[in-house]
Amino acid sequence: xxxxxxxxxxxxxxxxxxxxxxxxxxxxxxxxxxxxxxxxxxxxxxxxxxxxxxxxxxxxxxxxxxxxxxxxxxxxxxxxxxxxxxxxxxxxxxxxxxxxxxxxxxxxxxxxxxxxxxxxxxxxxxxxxxxxxxxxxxxxxxxxxxxxxxxxxxxxxxxxxxxxxxxxxxxxxxxxxxxxxxxxxxxxxxxxxxxxxxxxxxxxxxxxxxxxxxxxxxxxxxxxxxxxxxxxxxxxxxxxxxxxxxxxxxxxxxxxxxxxxxxxxxxxxxxxxxxxxxxxxxxxxxxxxxxxxxxxxxxxxxxxxxxxxxxxxxxxxxxxxxxxxxxxxxxxxx
Numbered sequence: 512x513x514x515x516x517x518x519x520x521x522x523x524x525x526x527x528x529x530x531x532x533x534x535x536x537x538x539x540x541x542x543x544x545x546x547x548x549x550x551x552x553x554x555x556x557x558x559x560x561x562x563x564x565x566x567x568x569x570x571x572x573x574x575x576x577x578x579x580x581x582x583x584x585x586x587x588x589x590x591x592x593x594x595x596x597x598x599x600x601x602x603x604x605x606x607x608x609x610x611x612x613x614x615x616x617x618x619x620x621x622x623x624x625x626x627x628x629x630x631x632x633x634x635x636x637x638x639x640x641x642x643x644x645x646x647x648x649x650x651x652x653x654x655x656x657x658x659x660x661x662x663x664x665x666x667x668x669x670x671x672x673x674x675x676x677x678x679x680x681x682x683x684x685x686x687x688x689x690x691x692x693x694x695x696x697x698x699x700x701x702x703x704x705x706x707x708x709x710x711x712x713x714x715x716x717x718x719x720x721x722x723x724x725x726x727x728x729x730x731x732x733x734x735x736x737x738x739x740x741x742x743x744x745x746x747x748x749x750x751x752x753x754x755x756x757x758x759x760x761x762x763x764x765x766x767x768x769x770x771x772x773x774x775x776x777x778x779x780x781x782x783x784x785x786x787x788x789x790x791x792x793x794x795x796x797x798x799x800x801x802x803x804x805x806x807x808x809x810x811x812x813x814x815x816x817x818x819x820x821x822x823x824x825x826x827x828x829x830x831x832x833x834x835x836x837x838x839x840x841x842x843x844x845x
Contacts, residue, residue: 513538514555514826517546517564518673518681524819529555529796531826555829557822562588567649569698575822576728579603580758581844582731590841597825600845601676602817606682607756610689610808614780615669615724618752619662623778635663662723665689670722672738673729674699674709675845681726694717696832697734718745724754731758731845739763744770752778756808757784768794771801781810 512535519541529537538549543563550556550568557575565571569588572596576584579599589596610836617623621637628635635641638660651658669685671678674696682692682702694702694709710718719725725747729735737784739753739762747753753776755762764785770776778800786804795801797824825835839845 512536512554512830512831513549514550514557515540515549515553516544517541517550517556517558520838522778525541526817527823528826531830533803533830535826535830555576555826557826560584560589562586565589565592566643573597573835575825575835580731581839581841582758585841585844595834596839596841597837598839598845599818599821600837600839602682602810602814602821604676604813606814607808608679608684610782610804611681611726611728612684614754614802615664615685615688615752617802618724618778618780619667620665620798621661625800627799639805667691667723667728668693668721669692670718672715672718672725672727674702674706675728676727677756678728679729681706690724693722707731708829715743717748719743719751720748724746724752725759727753727755727757729757731760732844735761737761737763738769741757741766741770744775747776749774750777752776752780754780756782759785759787764793764795767799769796771798778802780804782806 514532514537516537516539520528525537536730540546540549546564547567550564550571552570553568555573556571558577560574565588571592573595574589576596576598578584579602581598597684624637636657639655640658647677647770665688668691671681671692671694674682674694678694679699680693681703682705683690684706692706694706695715696709697712699709701707712809727739735758736815737760744766752768762785767779770792771779780802783806789795789803795803821837825837828835828844
């Protein structure tokens with residue numbers, strides 16, 4: 512058997528891949544001409560597959576994508592080909608879930624607003640900006656406007672759209688904060704010990720209506736493209752927050768910006784955008800009720816080692832005649 516790697520990986524990774532491959536020959540090439548020649552009799556492939564490469568393959572049984580997302584990797588001929596396809600899912604679940612809870616805490620405690628006031632040297636509690644100093648003579652006998660302007664997470668509901676690896680980890684972290692957790696997903700039926708009944712996507716309107724925080728953790732598929740538009744924002748509470756760490760094209764950016772400007776929802780935190788990089792002149796940059804991060808929710812010093820572990824495990828499995836641990840359904844894009 513033979514495995515082709517294109518573009519070539521560095522020597523340290525190559526040696527580990529060769530060891531995992533056992534008796535399977537591993538060919539590591541840097542040029543497209545070499546790749547076109549070597550793929551003819553390759554059984555396995557890791558790297559950037561193209562229509563040209565696939566057309567030249569004669570024995571290809573397995574393709575390993577270097578990424579978790581597949582919307583930019585798949586093409587019609589690859590979907591129709593008999594080869595198995597695996598991706599890099601599962602590497603980022605805890606990291607992205609941490610990022611989501613950072614957003615949630617920012618909104619619940621108004622940290623995004625307090626940071627702006629810090630830059631201005633301005634002491635102004637949200638809910639009573641003119642209050643110079645609270646008085647504790649009689650104790651907190653009533654809920655003050657400042658109290659009411661901060662969210663008690665154990666009283667809040669989070670709705671997770673997409674209960675895959677990342678979505679399930681978000682559910683677990685939210686539950687640890689005492690939040691009520693709802694989720695919708697076309698395949699996952701429960702999140703063990705957290706969500707006994709994951710709803711089907713047709714109940715998305717109910718999730719939107721009941722949630723204080725709506726988190727998009729779904730992949731980009733034909734079904735999720737522009738799933739969130741003005742209609743969906745209108746189903747949410749006007750006090751609710753939208754968080755998107757899934758894919759940018761799931762949310763219509765113009766509709767969301769208008770919804771934030773008009774108070775249709777309370778705020779939004781985005782790590783992914785319909786257009787990336789987000790243009791510097793875009794209105795979102797100026798909105799106080801928006802938190803924007805530049806597609807870095809998956810950033811962690813642990814990702815490279817996990818990526819390698821997944822690749823090596825799948826190489827070992829293929830060499831032994833076993834399916835990859837991260838096998839995907841090409842027609843569903845995940």
